[in-house]
Amino acid sequence: MMSLAALPVRAQEENADPGPPQLIPAPVSMETTAEVYAFRPNSKVTVDPGHAGKQALPVARWLAPFLRTATGYPVPVARQGWGGRDKTTPGNSPRNVHLALTGDESQLGEEGYTLSVSDEGALLRAAAAEGLFRGSQTLRQLFPPEIEHDSVQPGPWTLPGVNIVDYPRYEWRGAHLDVARHFLTVEEVKRYIDLLTLYKINRFHMHLSDDQGWRLWIDDWPNLALIGGSTEVGGTPGGYYTKDEYRAIVQYAADRFITLIPEIDVPGHTNAAEVSYPELNSCRPGGVPSHRLLPGWEDEPFYTGTGVGFSALCVHDEITYEFMADVIREISEITPGxxxxxxxxxxxxxxxxxxxxxxxRIQDMVHDNGKTMMGWAEVARANAVPGSIAQNWSTATGGGSGGDLARTAVAKDMKVVMSPANRIYLDMKYAPGVPPDLGLTWAGTVEVMRSYDWNPGAHLTGVTDDNIIGVEAPLWTETIEDIKDAEMMSFPRLPGVGEIGWTPQQGRVWTEYRERLANQARRWAVMDINYYRSPQVDWVD
Structure with a gap:
């Protein structure tokens, strides 16, 4: 049997039209050309010799294995300059992918890049490795969708000629995953991170504690995981991450230039901690955890429902602050972000x-551990220091009172991350009864167009791009039990969040975006993404 590497290159290229680029997020600037780049059996991923090339190697070592899997080509990583040609075989230039770190792109910022694809190959340039990685995701989308296969495919591997200049609108393009209501395994979390990577998401916010579960081992308070992590919504077995497992998740994200943000939700949403340590409950009658004061839960050892707002730490007890100091210190020690x-x-x-x-007091503990405090918009009520971050989740628009906390944050010189629940909460149903067994509707229903068609910098009166550092799409898991459920609620909305955070506002139009989104369906099919086929999009299979 002839191997793929032995197939004639010209036969692979003949009549292979890669089609127009269908990129998400849309680049700041893209010029298409008539040239076609054919990635060949002898193509390499190359970086420059010297120190700059060494800094580019982590991206090359991510990209080359990715390209090997579906092409079946060797795709070595080599340290050589751009433009080297194999002249021993006429017409058989290796046509490499070259990654270059250069000061010429410094004006584009650390995540900015330029990408030129021609019949000579692909030249990706950036001022920092992070920019090379973001550009590699653009290059990835220029390949045929079959490049996402986990087994060798026949090709051909042709890319359209383009000249791209690109950089992000916002520094914060985030996704949030609640692993407290329902526990997701390490492999499921890594899968979610992989999906974020494709759309240039660069912040991953893990909601690690809530009334229904505590999900991270704490050495000084082991019962948080052993007891507080033992269950989840509905009463099924929960789970927790060891510190090594958590470190592995942090590193997996970092390898993809994604910063992980841990969340321990206080002073409310604390019932799992209260169940784990009775000494945290002295302010309640009988010293019981909060849920046992709820009708119908008096005799239940755990809270496995979906209510909110009933639990609270005992804020006048010094042991509460001993507890919080230990938790913040231990998590900060294993979180480099x-x-x-x-x-x-x-x-x-x-x-x-x-x-x-x-x-x-909690803010002081966070700062003592070298971290910037972030919280949901309510933290603006406290004496937050300038530079702290408030996450707006209100459904308000314009001057509506629901935006007052975000405006308070601005007045205190805090930064704002926009997460309006009626736009980018990924756990909201798409339409009434859709999907039938997943999602909530307290913020309304959120179809794909509604999720995409808004401007963070003009959403709330008095909260502008001068105050906003980005956007983040939360996924709460009251109804979501595994990664396939998470995919169904995230796709196709999550790519739009990536574009909102990356692409200039004037470069975003729903009618044009929906066409690019439709063309992602083939890629998602190859990636086995469980997505909602919105009737608002004419999907291309």
């Missing part, structure tokens, strides 16, 4: 003066 998310939402059992007092 600069952020720590403290939740702060729906703390209905804590008075405003107590909330401010508590958050001020």
């Amino acid at each position: 600069p952020y720590f998310h403290v939740g702060g939402d729906e703390a209905f059992q804590t008075s405003l003066p107590d909330y401010i007092m508590f958050m001020d």
Whole structure:
């Protein structure tokens, strides 16, 4: 049997039209040409010799194995300059993919890049390795969808000629995953990170604790995982991550230039911690965890429902602060990123003066561990220091009162991440009863067009791009039990969030975007993504 590598290159290229680029996010600038790049059996991924080439190697070592899998080609990584040609075989130039770090792209920022694809090969240039990686995801989408296969495919591997200049609108393009309501395994979390990578998402926010479960081992408080992590919504067995497993997730994200943000939600959403340690409950009658004061839950050892706002830490007990100091310290030690998310939402059992007092102390702990405090918009009520981050999740628009917390954050010189629930909460149903067994509707239903067609910088009066550092799409898991459920609720909305965060506002139009989105269906089929086939999109199979 003839191997793929032995197939005549010209036979592979003949009549192979790669078609027009269908990129998400849309680049800042793209010029198409009549040239076609044929990735060949002798093609390499190359980086420059010297120090700059060494810095580019992590991206090359991600890209080359990715290209090997479906092509079946060797795709070595080589340290050589751009433009080297194999002249021993006429017409058989290797046509390499070259990654170059150069100061010429410094004006594009650390994530910016230029990409030129011609019949000579693909030249990807950036000022930083992060920019090379973002550009590699554009290059990935220029390949035929079959490049996503996990087994060798016949090709041909042709790419359209383009000249791209690209950089992000916002520095923060995030996705949030709640692993507390339903536990997802390490491999499921890695799968989700892989899906984020394709659409230039660069922040991954893990919601690690809530009333239904505590998901990370803490050495000084082991019962948090052993007891608090033992169950989930519905009463099925839960789970938790060891510190080594968590480190592996952090590193997996970092290898894809994604920063992980851990969240421990306080002072509310704490019932799993209360169940784990009775000494945290002295402020309640009988010293019981919060859920046992709810009608119908008096005799239940755990809370496995989906209600919110009933739990609270005892903010006047010093042991609460000993507990929080240990948790923040231990998680910060194994999280290299600069952020720590403290939740702060729906703390209905804590008075405003107590909330401010508590958050001020927690903020000091976060800063003592070298992190920037982030929280849901409610943290703006506390004495947050300038540069702290408030995550707006209100459904309000314009001057509506629901945006007041975001405006308060701006007045305190905090930064704002936009996550309006009626736009980019991925756990909202697409339409009434759709999907039938997944999703919620408290913020309404959110079809693909509604999720995409809004402008973060003009969404709330008084909260502009001067204050906003980006967008983040939360996925809460009250109804989501595994990664396939997560995919169904995330796709096709998540790619739009990536584009909202990356592409200039003037470069985004729904009628044009929906055509590019439709062409992602073939790629998703190869990747086995469980997505919702919205009737708003004419899917291309």
